[in-house]
Amino acid sequence: MEKQNVPEIFGTMVFDDRVMRARLSSEVYNSLKKTIDENTKLDVDVAEAVAQEMKEWAVEKGATHFTHWFQPLTGVTAEKHDSFISPSPDGGVIMEFSGKELIKGEPDASSFPSGGLRATFEARGYTAWDPTSYAFIKDHTLCIPTAFCSYSGDALDKKTPLLRSMQALDKQAKRILALFGKKVKYVRTSVGSEQEYFLVDEKVFNQRPDLIYTGRTLFGAMPPKGQELDDHYFGVIKPRVTAFMEDLNTELWKLGILAKTEHNEVAPAQHELAPIFSTTNVATDNNQLTMEIMQKVARKHGLVCLLHEKPFAGVNGSGKHNNWSMATDEGVNLLSPGATPYENAQFLLFLTAVIKAVDEYQDLLRLSVATAGNDHRLGANEAPPAIISVFLGDEITAILDAIKSDAPYEGKEREILKLGVHSLPRFSKDTTDRNRTSPFAFTGNKFEFRSLGSSNSIACCNIMLNAAVADALREFADRLEGVENFEEELHNLIKETIKAHERIIFNGNGYTDEWVKEATEVRGLSNLKTTADAMPHLLDEKNKKMLTGLKVFSESELHSRCEIMLENYCKTVNIEGHTMVDMVRKNYLPAIEQNLYNLAKAVSMMKSVSNQVKCKYEVSTMERLSELTDEILDKVEDLEKALADLKGYDEIIKTSEAIRDDVLPKMEKLRKYVDEAEMLSGEKCWPFPSYGKLLFSVY
Ligand code: ADP
Numbered sequence: 001m002e003k004q005n006v007p008e009i010f011g012t013m014v015f016d017d018r019v020m021r022a023r024l025s026s027e028v029y030n031s032l033k034k035t036i037d038e039n040t041k042l043d044v045d046v047a048e049a050v051a052q053e054m055k056e057w058a059v060e061k062g063a064t065h066f067t068h069w070f071q072p073l074t075g076v077t078a079e080k081h082d083s084f085i086s087p088s089p090d091g092g093v094i095m096e097f098s099g100k101e102l103i104k105g106e107p108d109a110s111s112f113p114s115g116g117l118r119a120t121f122e123a124r125g126y127t128a129w130d131p132t133s134y135a136f137i138k139d140h141t142l143c144i145p146t147a148f149c150s151y152s153g154d155a156l157d158k159k160t161p162l163l164r165s166m167q168a169l170d171k172q173a174k175r176i177l178a179l180f181g182k183k184v185k186y187v188r189t190s191v192g193s194e195q196e197y198f199l200v201d202e203k204v205f206n207q208r209p210d211l212i213y214t215g216r217t218l219f220g221a222m223p224p225k226g227q228e229l230d231d232h233y234f235g236v237i238k239p240r241v242t243a244f245m246e247d248l249n250t251e252l253w254k255l256g257i258l259a260k261t262e263h264n265e266v267a268p269a270q271h272e273l274a275p276i277f278s279t280t281n282v283a284t285d286n287n288q289l290t291m292e293i294m295q296k297v298a299r300k301h302g303l304v305c306l307l308h309e310k311p312f313a314g315v316n317g318s319g320k321h322n323n324w325s326m327a328t329d330e331g332v333n334l335l336s337p338g339a340t341p342y343e344n345a346q347f348l349l350f351l352t353a354v355i356k357a358v359d360e361y362q363d364l365l366r367l368s369v370a371t372a373g374n375d376h377r378l379g380a381n382e383a384p385p386a387i388i389s390v391f392l393g394d395e396i397t398a399i400l401d402a403i404k405s406d407a408p409y410e411g412k413e414r415e416i417l418k419l420g421v422h423s424l425p426r427f428s429k430d431t432t433d434r435n436r437t438s439p440f441a442f443t444g445n446k447f448e449f450r451s452l453g454s455s456n457s458i459a460c461c462n463i464m465l466n467a468a469v470a471d472a473l474r475e476f477a478d479r480l481e482g483v484e485n486f487e488e489e490l491h492n493l494i495k496e497t498i499k500a501h502e503r504i505i506f507n508g509n510g511y512t513d514e515w516v517k518e519a520t521e522v523r524g525l526s527n528l529k530t531t532a533d534a535m536p537h538l539l540d541e542k543n544k545k546m547l548t549g550l551k552v553f554s555e556s557e558l559h560s561r562c563e564i565m566l567e568n569y570c571k572t573v574n575i576e577g578h579t580m581v582d583m584v585r586k587n588y589l590p591a592i593e594q595n596l597y598n599l600a601k602a603v604s605m606m607k608s609v610s611n612q613v614k615c616k617y618e619v620s621t622m623e624r625l626s627e628l629t630d631e632i633l634d635k636v637e638d639l640e641k642a643l644a645d646l647k648g649y650d651e652i653i654k655t656s657e658a659i660r661d662d663v664l665p666k667m668e669k670l671r672k673y674v675d676e677a678e679m680l681s682g683e684k685c686w687p688f689p690s691y692g693k694l695l696f697s698v699y
Pocket residue numbers: 190191192193194261274275276277278321323324325326333445446448
């Protein structure tokens with residue numbers, strides 16, 4: 001690989017602040033900056049001027065097209081390309097792009113999921129520029145990050161509610177800061193998302209219909225070696241993977257994505273990439289782009305990047321960690337303990353707001369990461385359980401305990417903490433974390449939400465997190481504004497909040513059965529195991545009230561989202577079920593039959609030569625394989641029936657319950673018999689490459 005100058009290539013494909021400052025007049029730049037920072041309305045003339053410069057810049061970089069780039073509820077990004085060309089009178093073309101085209105687009109929305117929001121006769125939706133996320137060039141196309149709405153103004157995407165949730169949090173956090181005498185331009189949440197993925201050889205991938213159709217293996221006997229030696233985690237990266245990672249970094253850096261850390265993960269063929277954190281909506285756009293570019297770059301290297309949460313049974317699946325915090329425009333992190341007693345009180349207020357938010361809206365956080373794929377991880381001993389709890393570490397927990405009970409804190413000074421008066425004992429960041437089993441861990445100056453699946457859009461969980469915290473801050477501000485003795489009220493509020501929500505704090509091992517028992521039976525925490533269990537809670541009264549109250553969602557948007565997410569769940573499993581049937585009927589059964597035939601023929605031929613031969617191997621294998629064939633036939637017929645029965649439900653909730661209770665268990669049973677048959681069959685007689693080939697073929 002040639003030597004590269006990273007600072008030079010970084011962001012070369014992005015219309016970022018550097019480019020804007022250099023190319024826009026100071027008047028236009030300042031006006032746009034104000035829109036970006038303070039959410040003011042954008043002037044038409046300013047949009048026109050920005051569009052002109054954006055086009056000039058893009059054309060200089062070789063772009064021929066532009067697109068409004070958006071995130072419909074499919075979970076992936078969408079784009080429709082238009083070229084810049086416009087006919088000129090002399091028979092040629094000129095390259096044109098207007099302010100109007102920058103601000104608003106009108107893609108035909110009829111084929112995107114709307115969950116009943118958009119009547120079919122009103123096919124149009126519109127996209128609206130999000131100036132807070134920079135435009136960029138990808139594949140000779142200028143991509144403009146946009147929100148996507150129906151004509152009646154309902155959000156049909158993930159960005160719109162995310163931006164609304166950020167606004168809600170901004171408003172409430174500023175109210176709180178004002179109480180501490182601070183006036184800031186804005187408070188934004190920041191996110192750094194660590195992304196896990198698998199790389200498999202493209203040739204092997206292409207021989208597996210299950211991977212092609214569903215992104216995960218639906219069959220496959222365990223190889224002799226899995227992850228038991230722990231030799232892959234942080235291990236030496238193989239040359240082909242290194243080449244992929246170098247190429248990937250370059251592509252991401254060009255797009256201004258701060259790719260920072262890369263390493264091997266726990267399972268064979270599993271890896272991770274972490275960027276440096278940025279503002280939540282930018283981090284969300286960047287994560288979508290990262291997933292897309294990973295897949296593209298992998299193909300260039302003869303590899304396929306699997307983003308599924310559970311591509312292989314028996315080895316770890318892939319997740320995503322959402323590191324989250326709140327910061328002011330001056331870069332002050334509100335979840336960083338401060339230096340003065342007053343700042344500490346402020347820190348504790350924000351900290352307890354998060355604790356309260358997570359406790360009150362456990363179900364929303366859980367359902368924000370619920371997908372058919374992620375259901376395979378949560379609760380299996382590799383990812384945090386489906387139960388949401390907060391890890392704070394011993395030191396902060398001790399501080400909160402001391403406040404709660406007006407008891408002396410066992411720190412240096414041994415005094416009763418009076419918030420706003422006393423300093424907090426210093427605690428070191430390093431002792432706060434390393435509990436990998438907690439779904440929601442405080443890591444010194446941010447929280448790490450670890451329940452996300454690797455293919456999840458991070459928009460969903462951040463919408464819920466921002467909204468829930470905004471709601472807690474709103475309640476706090478309502479109570480504290482205008483009180484006579486602020487310090488006393490603040491102290492009482494924090495104390496009461498700790499008491500009311502301490503059940504959500506858990507510093508122990510989240511993987512144990514004892515925890516599940518304690519969490520559900522003693523603490524009353526919710527344990528929503530599957531998407532079918534979790535998703536309907538989106539429409540619980542308390543959740544509707546909070547989300548519509550903060551104007552993050554309208555009621556109809558919530559209904560549509562619940563519908564779409566359940567539909568995604570059902571469709572995903574439905575495709576998996578049909579893929580299994582297809583593979584069994586077209587490949588596995590015929591292969592086993594051929595195997596049986598070969599064995600039978602061998603036995604009869606051998607016996608015709610000598611009556612001394614026992615044919616122990618042939619006969620016993622044949623007998624078991626024949627039994628398995630019968631079982632497989634039974635189980636595939638059961639599955640076919642379960643899949644056919646799905647058509648009988650007219651409510652998506654009922655369908656999702658049938659998927660959970662009927663289809664998924666039948667898929668599992670079928671797999672068991674096929675996998676056993678694989679172990680009894682010669683490799684040459686088996687129609688698809690083994691787990692061993694899939695997991696260990698990349699050198
Ligand atoms: P680990 O592997 O220990 O979980 P990493 O260092 O790989 O941690 O990832 C931590 C992530 O948290 C990085 O993406 C980092 O940029 C991000 N991060 C650090 N500070 C903040 C913050 N204030 N807000 C949001 N994310 C943050």
